[in-house]
Amino acid sequence: MPHSEAARIWLDEAALDLEWIESTSRSPSLHRRLCWAAQQAAEKAIKAVLTYHGERFGKTHDLRVLLRKLEPVAGAPPRAGELIELTDYSEDARYPDDPLTVPPATAAARTIGVDELDRAIELARLAYEWAEPIVYASDAE
Secondary structure (H helix, E strand, O other): OOOHHHHHHHHHHHHHHHHHHHHOOOOHHHHHHHHHHHHHHHHHHHHHHHHHOOOOOOOOOOHHHHHHHHHHHHOOOOOHHHHHHHHHHHHHOOOOOOOOOOOOOOHHHOOOOHHHHHHHHHHHHHHHHHHHHHHOHHHHO
16 A cells, blocks of 8 residues: 555654653643643544545544544544544643633643543553554555
């Protein structure tokens, strides 16, 4: 498949995000940033599969948009409905004071607990684990 090398680049970036999460302190002050990295890992895993299938996706961090594009070419990853929720972290961590992208009383003011962090990381790992055999399928042939 002609897009496999580009897809692997996306998936490698997702792996780096997951590696960064694992190697970073679990200090509560970093929970928001770690959730953002989890969102990024999931996003890049989805973009890897889209790229593998030759699908264009533009510059978006909205997992709902990406999953809609993914469904007809590769189906949906496990717990796709929950993955969509990670999209909020893409805005929270980057634009904590922008009232146009972050609703009031969220972002920096919102505390992310350990359970929420663990769930975000779990979802990112699921997306990565789902994407990996697709992107590397040509190696098995």
